[in-house]
Amino acid sequence: MAVSADHIREKLIKELEAVHVDVEDTSPERCAASFKVLVVSAQFEGKSLLQRHRMVNMCLAEELKAIHAFEQKTLTPEHWDKMKQQDIHISDMQPYFVFRNL
Amino acid sequence: MLSCEFHSYRTQLVRVRPVCLSRPDKTSQKNTMNSLIRSTARCIRSGAAVSFLRPADGLVRAASARFLCAAADLQKDLGEMVKKDKVVVFIKGTPAQPMCGFSNAVVQILRMHGVDQYASYNVLEDQELREGVKVFSNWPTIPQVYFNGEFVGGCDILLQMHQNGDLVDELKKLGIRSALLDAEKESK
Numbered sequence: 001m002a003v004s005a006d007h008i009r010e011k012l013i014k015e016l017e018a019v020h021v022d023v024e025d026t027s028p029e030r031c032a033a034s035f036k037v038l039v040v041s042a043q044f045e046g047k048s049l050l051q052r053h054r055m056v057n058m059c060l061a062e063e064l065k066a067i068h069a070f071e072q073k074t075l076t077p078e079h080w081d082k083m084k085q086q087d088i089h090i091s092d093m094q095p096y097f098v099f100r101n102l
Numbered sequence: 103m104l105s106c107e108f109h110s111y112r113t114q115l116v117r118v119r120p121v122c123l124s125r126p127d128k129t130s131q132k133n134t135m136n137s138l139i140r141s142t143a144r145c146i147r148s149g150a151a152v153s154f155l156r157p158a159d160g161l162v163r164a165a166s167a168r169f170l171c172a173a174a175d176l177q178k179d180l181g182e183m184v185k186k187d188k189v190v191v192f193i194k195g196t197p198a199q200p201m202c203g204f205s206n207a208v209v210q211i212l213r214m215h216g217v218d219q220y221a222s223y224n225v226l227e228d229q230e231l232r233e234g235v236k237v238f239s240n241w242p243t244i245p246q247v248y249f250n251g252e253f254v255g256g257c258d259i260l261l262q263m264h265q266n267g268d269l270v271d272e273l274k275k276l277g278i279r280s281a282l283l284d285a286e287k288e289s290k
Contacts (some may be wrong), residue, residue: 049259057242064242069204071258 003033003063015059016041019077032068039072040080049074176234185251188276189220192235193245197222204257205245211264215273216281249276 005023012021020040027034037056044052052074057064064070075083184190189212195201197209212220225232225244232244239246239253247254249272254260263269270280 049262050253050255053255053259054240061242067242070243071204073258 003035003066005035008035008037008060008063011059011063012037012039012056016043016055020080026069026071030069033066034069035067036071037073038075040075040077042077044074044076172230173234176230177238180235180238183221183223184248184253187219187221188250188278189217190223190248191220191245192223192225192231194224194226196224201226202244204243207257208245208247208260211260211269214264214282215269215278216284217273217278 005025009021009023012018012023016039018039018041020038022038024036025034026036039056043055047055053072056072056074060067191208191212193200193202193205193208195205197212200206200209209222212218223231223235225235235244235246236242241253241256243256245257247256247260254263254272260269263272270282273280
């Protein structure tokens with residue numbers, strides 16, 4: 001069964017009580033199942049970056065077995081509100097593009 | 103002639119070290135092991151004297167046990183590999199030629215901070231390493247970054263640490279002065 005963006009979104013909302021989830025299917029750029037997710041959840045409060053990412057990894061453990069590349073951004077609701085005020089969208093968050101021209 | 107071959111097995115086997123995946127000549131070690139087993143099998147099939155059979159059989163058993171233990175050995179090797187150097191990365195490709203955008207990002211970030219002494223392991227060269235490091239770190243993707251034997255994260259985390267200034271502090275804890283501190287000084 002191929003992993004779908006909707007499936008990932010639902011799982012993240014359900015298991016991490018996420019108040020906001022963006023899932024972008026980046027597979028077309030990579031010739032293999034790839035996703036970029038933004039997860040906003042109060043469960044991330046007080047947790048280090050690594051702990052947050054591990055929470056997401058655990059939530060999507062089954063799906064990740066079939067996914068080739070995976071990017072994630074994990075925010076607390078407070079941080080997310082600040083970013084919304086600055087009108088930043090997940091498609092602006094493309095870390096590796098920053099280094100493409102180096 | 104057969105007795106000479108048997109003698110050479112014993113000497114060769116003593117010299118063969120456990121499979122160590124960080125060494126570039128792992129393939130040649132595996133080939134040595136494989137050719138040992140094939141020669142042993144040939145020896146047995148050719149009706150060698152009974153006195154050869156038991157020791158030869160022992161050699162073959164030791165070799166298969168070795169292969170079964172390979173996965174466990176890898177986990178043990180990884181434990182040592184991540185501690186041997188202050189900064190250790192598992193990437194696709196090499197620092198000179200990364201083969202993936204995320205691995206490239208890790209290499210570029212380290213370069214920007216002036217970190218040029220680090221251990222880098224190319225998972226594309228070794229499928230067992232590629233899968234084994236994911237098990238070892240309990241992390242599903244490559245690249246993977248270790249500081250002082252401790253797992254830091256992947257590209258996303260390293261980038262965020264770079265952007266929020268944490269990376270400069272973490273490098274300081276390792277006794278590495280980030281080049282960006284000097285760049286800042288110069289611009290003032």
